Every structure is written in structure tokens, then in C-alpha cells.
Amino acid sequence: xxxxxxxxxxxKLNMQMPNAMEMSELLQRLIQKPSGNNFGFAREAAxxxxxxxxxxxxxxxxxxxxxxxxxLERNFGEFAGNEESAADLSALIPTLSENQLVFIxxxxxxxxxxxxxxxxISVSSIEDSKELIAKDVDAKSDEFLLxxxxxxxxxxxxxxxxxxxxxxxxxxxxxxxSSKNQAVAHPRVLVNGAKNTQAIIAEIxxxxxxxxxxxxxxxxxNCAANSNLSYIKIGNENGNQLHVGNTQxxxxxxxxxxxxxxxxxxxxxxxxxxxxxxxxxSEANLNGLYVTDNKEHIDNHTVVDHKVPNCNSNxxxxxxxxxxxxxxxxxxxxVRQDAQVTNAxxxxxxxxxxxxxxxxxxxxxxxxxxxVKCSHGCTTGKLDKEQLFYLRARGIGEHSAKLMxxxxxxxxxxxxxxxxxxxxxxxxxLHTKIDE
Amino acid sequence: xxxxxxLKASIEGKEILKGxxxxxxxxxxxxxxxxxxxxxxxxxxxxxGREEYTVDSGSVEFLGKNIFGSSPEERAREGLFxxxxxxxxxPGVSTTNFLRAAVNQVRAHRGLxxxxxxxxxxxxxxxxxxxDIDQALLKRSLxxxxxxxxxKRNEIFxxxxxxxxxxxxxxxxxxxxxxxxxxVANGVNTLKSADNATIVITHYxxxxxxxxxxxVHVLYNGKIVKTGTKELAYELEERGYDWIKAEHANA
Numbered sequence: 001x002x003x004x005x006x007x008x009x010x011x012k013l014n015m016q017m018p019n020a021m022e023m024s025e026l027l028q029r030l031i032q033k034p035s036g037n038n039f040g041f042a043r044e045a046a047x048x049x050x051x052x053x054x055x056x057x058x059x060x061x062x063x064x065x066x067x068x069x070x071x072l073e074r075n076f077g078e079f080a081g082n083e084e085s086a087a088d089l090s091a092l093i094p095t096l097s098e099n100q101l102v103f104i105x106x107x108x109x110x111x112x113x114x115x116x117x118x119x120x121i122s123v124s125s126i127e128d129s130k131e132l133i134a135k136d137v138d139a140k141s142d143e144f145l146l147x148x149x150x151x152x153x154x155x156x157x158x159x160x161x162x163x164x165x166x167x168x169x170x171x172x173x174x175x176x177x178s179s180k181n182q183a184v185a186h187p188r189v190l191v192n193g194a195k196n197t198q199a200i201i202a203e204i205x206x207x208x209x210x211x212x213x214x215x216x217x218x219x220x221x222n223c224a225a226n227s228n229l230s231y232i233k234i235g236n237e238n239g240n241q242l243h244v245g246n247t248q249x250x251x252x253x254x255x256x257x258x259x260x261x262x263x264x265x266x267x268x269x270x271x272x273x274x275x276x277x278x279x280x281x282s283e284a285n286l287n288g289l290y291v292t293d294n295k296e297h298i299d300n301h302t303v304v305d306h307k308v309p310n311c312n313s314n315x316x317x318x319x320x321x322x323x324x325x326x327x328x329x330x331x332x333x334x335v336r337q338d339a340q341v342t343n344a345x346x347x348x349x350x351x352x353x354x355x356x357x358x359x360x361x362x363x364x365x366x367x368x369x370x371x372v373k374c375s376h377g378c379t380t381g382k383l384d385k386e387q388l389f390y391l392r393a394r395g396i397g398e399h400s401a402k403l404m405x406x407x408x409x410x411x412x413x414x415x416x417x418x419x420x421x422x423x424x425x426x427x428x429x430l431h432t433k434i435d436e
Numbered sequence: 437x438x439x440x441x442x443l444k445a446s447i448e449g450k451e452i453l454k455g456x457x458x459x460x461x462x463x464x465x466x467x468x469x470x471x472x473x474x475x476x477x478x479x480x481x482x483x484x485g486r487e488e489y490t491v492d493s494g495s496v497e498f499l500g501k502n503i504f505g506s507s508p509e510e511r512a513r514e515g516l517f518x519x520x521x522x523x524x525x526x527p528g529v530s531t532t533n534f535l536r537a538a539v540n541q542v543r544a545h546r547g548l549x550x551x552x553x554x555x556x557x558x559x560x561x562x563x564x565x566x567x568d569i570d571q572a573l574l575k576r577s578l579x580x581x582x583x584x585x586x587x588k589r590n591e592i593f594x595x596x597x598x599x600x601x602x603x604x605x606x607x608x609x610x611x612x613x614x615x616x617x618x619x620v621a622n623g624v625n626t627l628k629s630a631d632n633a634t635i636v637i638t639h640y641x642x643x644x645x646x647x648x649x650x651x652v653h654v655l656y657n658g659k660i661v662k663t664g665t666k667e668l669a670y671e672l673e674e675r676g677y678d679w680i681k682a683e684h685a686n687a
Contacts, residue, residue: 398507
């Protein structure tokens with residue numbers, strides 16, 4: 001994966017960490033030291049970069065509003081490694097597909113998983129791809145991605161064979177369990193879709209436990225020529241969870257990649273979705289929904305990098321924010337000089353249900369080509385008073401009128417989830433969350 | 437049914453209604469006419485419970501109860517219906533789903549059981565004929581992309597579904613061609629009974645050829661300055677509103 005072009009413009013690094021010594025100690029605690037050493041080279045290379053750079057603090061432009069380092073530093077001072085809880089986690093696990101893999105604190109649980117993979121799709125240890133991962137260690141990568149690589153022990157690779165059409169989604173359920181003590185997980189997933197494939201991959205992040213936890217997930221997706229892959233990420237974490245997700249996607253010619261990122265909470269969540277359109281006539285669709293309450297903080301950073309001609313990207317992110325929660329949307333679109341005849345559209349819409357909720361939204365378009373159709377827009381407001389009154393004037397109670405409007409608003413995104421089980425699951429969480 | 441006594445109301449400190457008196461009995465049709473800015477739409481908004489308006493004094497009794505303590509939804513459930521001058525578009529909410537929620541909440545308030553999907557559809561099909569509205573339209577997002585005529589027909593269709601005691605039609609005729617106007621008026625006439633009443637708010641006499649009023653009131657500068665029968669509407673059509681303005685200015 002070549003991130004060099006992007007990283008030079010996409011990431012402004014702050015190398016001057018005020019307390020580099022302490023940060024390094026924090027890193028020593030966060031970086032897991034598994035017994036196996038199959039990723040030795042990649043891990044050491046990543047660790048040395050991240051130790052030099054430190055985790056991004058407030059002065060880092062990319063993490064200005066999402067200062068995870070501070071919380072990590074304050075809370076993982078005593079961290080001594082994950083401890084398994086005796087709790088029965090099976091009740092937490094929704095049944096969404098015949099192909100479900102469950103991970104507890106980043107480790108695959110054969111016991112809780114249930115899968116019967118159809119022909120054309122295989123799941124293997126990510127160890128088989130260790131050379132690829134080693135090659136990808138890039139000094140300019142996101143710090144948390146490097147942190148994940150430096151802790152790499154286990155992970156899975158999903159390979160979809162050439163021309164396979166997989167109708168049942170592959171659902172990966174990640175549970176971060178901090179019921180016994182603080183927990184840190186570095187889930188790692190690699191998806192390789194060969195030519196002409198079609199598949200849906202979903203990752204669901206759930207939290208359990210009262211202690212603070214930190215999930216630092218990395219998912220890399222390669223869409224070969226003429227493939228059609230959908231990736232759905234659903235975060236339903238609790239108020240004790242910190243989450244960073246780096247999703248890196250490469251899209252080859254004539255391929256279509258659909259991303260859906262849905263978040264229903266977490267203490268502090270950061271999603272980095274980075275899509276490179278590397279082959280001409282490829283297409284990326286990015287949809288997102290974030291629903292926040294209390295003091296939750298959800299940050300979506302997206303990058304669509306148009307590198308070649310004749311590609312399309314469409315992006316729609318919607319937020320519903322209540323309480324004193326914070327939402328952040330930062331959407332970058334790069335249209336490289338070679339990327340003539342590009343269509344790139346971006347929209348971010350927000351509803352603030354409370355006067356104390358905040359949204360920071362920033363579209364960022366950098367265009368070097370000239371034959372380009374590009375647009376972006378953002379709106380932020382309260383629930384439409386006129387619509388609310390119209391419904392109430394027909395006898396619909398204020399509460400159900402609000403739910404009806406929010407449901408319709410969110411559905412513009414949710415209805416784009418093609419798989420019915422996953423769509424119903426998301427709608428169910430939405431209804432619970434907005435009905436509080 | 438409706439007793440409005442010396443109603444004064446304002447918005448953002450500006451007094452719009454300056455002492456309205458009006459009584460509507462079951463079975464009656466009242467027309468309220470008046471030039472632009474006379475307070476016609478404010479009156480309907482205050483009756484329906486819009487929160488932007490402040491009621492400064494006076495009282496409104498609906499079915500023997502003071503309505504000012506009630507929310508818009510409570511008034512609707514009691515049987516007050518406002519057909520909007522500009523029906524609101526609500527993307528993502530279909531007319532069918534919206535009406536099912538409305539009908540069932542109104543029914544619950546009246547102590548009636550919920551309509552299940554089959555009963556609801558059956559009722560809907562009956563009422564659709566009253567205003568000649570297409571079912572395909574009702575599956576679409578509420579009023580979104582509807583033509584002016586479709587929006588107004590949808591208002592009367594909702595009225596038919598909710599079976600109100602008192603309907604206030606706020607400039608329902610505005611922007612309608614004659615065919616649409618006839619359909620809408622025919623709908624209103626079909627729904628008319630000895631137990632319910634209608635207030636027709638309009639600028640023009642045209643609608644009153646099809647919905648025959650028992651009383652015509654002229655609203656000017658926040659007050660009802662003249663009350664008569666349908667002949668008054670013809671006179672207004674003939675002479676315009678200037679003589680009312682002049683008369684009132686002299687008074």
C-alpha cells in the first residue's frame with residue numbers, strides 16, 4: 001500500500017512532544033508484547049517510528065479536537081495487560097449472519113464464533129500476509145495505525161477468490177472487555193477482494209465493562225479490478241471506551257467500494273477512513289451516521305484520494321447530537337493532477353438536539369486537475385420546527401413526532417445498507433438511542 | 437362548538453389579533469375573509485396552537501374547554517383540524533406511515549382501539565375516493581415533490597382520515613386551478629355533517645361558490661369588522677376591500 005502521496009499532504013506532524021519521556025513509557029504499556037514474534041520486523045519498524053513521533057496530541061492538526069493521548073496518558077498509567085473476564089459474553093453477541101467471527105480484546109474466539117464460509121471466501125491468519133504488512137510500514141502513516149502494527153500479534157485475512165459472489169455478509173464482532181480491569185485491543189483485519197468479486201464485510205464494535213478500554217483497530221481492504229465490496233462499520237460502544245479505527249482502502253479500476261460507518265457512542269471515538277481510487281473508472285461511496293449523547297465524542301476523518309481519471313466518489317455523513325456531546329467531521333477530497341474527469345461530492349448534515357452539543361465540520365478539497373466536478377456542503381441545525389408542528393397538528397405527540405423525524409433523517413443513510421439483518425440491527429440501536 | 441371571546445394575540449411583541457369574537461356551532465360553515473395582513477392566518481395558527489404566537493388576552497373554548505392549556509396534538513386529538521395554507525414537506529416519512537401514527541394516536545385519545553394494517557388500509561381506500569387521491573402518492577414522502585393541487589388534496593384526505601369536529605381551511609384555495617378547487621370543495625362538502633363545523637379562510641370569493649358558507653366575516657386589522665351571509669362575499673368580490681378599509685379608517 002502506498003500512502004506516501006497522501007501522507008505528505010494529509011498529515012501534518014508535530015514531532016515536538018512536550019513530554020516525550022512519559023509518552024514513551026505510555027507506549028511501552030500500550031504496546032502489547034505477545035510471545036510469538038512472527039511480525040518481528042514490521043513490529044519493530046513501526047514501534048521505532050511511533051516511539052520517535054509519540055502519540056498525537058492537541059498540537060497535531062489532525063487530532064486537534066480529539067486529544068486521545070491525554071486520556072490515554074491519564075488512564076493507562078497502571079496498565080498491566082488485559083485480563084480475561086469470567087463473564088459470559090455470548091448474550092452480547094447479536095446474530096447477524098451465518099458467518100460471524102467474534103474477537104475478544106482483539107483475539108479470535110473460536111468458541112463464540114459461528115461460521116460456515118461459502119465457497120470462494122476464506123479466512124486465514126494475518127501471519128500469511130506478514131511481508132505485505134512489513135512493506136506497508138510507512139513513516140508518514142497515522143500514529144495509531146503504527147501503534148497497531150507495533151503491537152501486531154494476531155489478526156485475520158479475509159480472501160475472496162476471483163469472480164466469487166458472496167451474498168451472506170461476513171460479520172466480525174469485536175468485543176472489548178474491560179469488566180475485570182482496563183483493556184487494550186489492537187484488532188487487525190485484512191480484506192482482499194480479487195477481480196470481479198462481490199461481498200459485504202461488516203465489523204461491529206461492542207464494549208463491556210466499567211473500566212476504561214482502548215480499541216485501536218486497523219482494517220485494510222483491497223478491491224481488485226471490477227470488484228464490488230461493501231464495508232460496514234458499526235460502533236456501539238459504551239461511555240468507558242476509547243476507539244481509534246484506521247480503515248485503509250485501495251480501489252482498482254472499475255471497482256466499486258461502499259463504506260458505511262455508523263457510530264452510536266463511546267467516550268472518544270476516532271474513525272480514519274482513507275480511500276485511494278487507484279484505478280480508472282472506479283467508484284467510492286462513503287456513508288456515515290453518528291448519534292451521540294451525554295459527553296460522547298465521535299470524530300470522523302475521511303480521505304478520498306482521486307489518483308486517476310474517470311472516477312466518482314459520493315459522500316454523505318449525518319449526525320444527531322444530544323447532551324453535551326461532540327461530533328467532528330473532517331472530509332478531505334484530493335483530486336490529483338492526473339485525475340481528470342473526476343466527480344466528487346461530499347455532504348455533511350447535522351441535527352443538534354441540545355444547546356450544549358457541538359459539531360466541528362470541515363470539508364477540505366484539494367484539486368490539482370482541471371476537468372473536475374466537485375462539490376461539498378454542510379448543514380447544521382435543530383429539528384425543523386415547521387415539520388414538528390405539522391405532525392403535532394395531526395395529533396402525533398411531540399415525542400413520537402421527534403422520533404419520526406429523526407428516524408426519517410437517519411434513514412437516508414441507513415437505507416443504503418443493503419443487507420436486511422444489518423440494516424435492522426442498526427435501526428434497532430438507533431431507536432433505542434434516540435428514544436432515551 | 438367554538439367560542440372565541442375578545443382574543444388578542446401577538447408575535448415578537450407585535451399585536452396581530454386585536455380582539456376577535458367568533459362563535460361557531462355544529463353544522464355551520466363560516467367563511468373568514470379579509471385583505472392580506474389582516475390576521476387571518478394568525479387566527480388559524482393561534483387556534484391550532486403554534487407556539488410562536490403569544491395569546492395576550494381573551495379566551496377560546498373548544499367543545500366547552502379552554503384550549504390554551506393544550507398542546508397542538510391534544511387539540512388535534514380533541515377534534516380540531518387545520519388544513520395548512522402551505523403543507524409542509526417531510527422527506528423520509530410516507531403519508532401512509534404518518535397517517536397511521538396520527539389516526540391511532542387520535543383513536544387512543546378517543547378511547548378507540550388501534551386500527552391494524554388491514555383495517556387502516558381499508559379506511560384509507562374509502563377516504564381516498566373523497567378527494568380522488570392516488571395510493572402511489574401516499575406511499576411517497578409526505579408532500580415532497582407534490583404539486584400544489586396534490587398537497588391541498590392531501591390535506592383534505594388527512595381531514596377525512598382524522599374525522600375532526602372543527603376544520604379550519606387556511607387559504608385552501610390559493611393556487612388551485614378550477615378542477616382542483618372543485619375536487620377539494622367536493623371533499624369538504626362530502627365530509628360535512630350536522631355534528632361538525634368548518635371555518636374557511638380565504639382571500640377570494642371563488643371557493644365560496646363551492647363551499648356555501650352560513651356566515652361570512654370580514655377580518656381587518658386584527659378584528660372582525662363585518663359579519664353577513666354569502667352575499668357579503670359577493671359584495672367583496674365586486675367592490676374589493678378598499679371600502680372596508682375606508683369604512684374602518686373613518687370609524
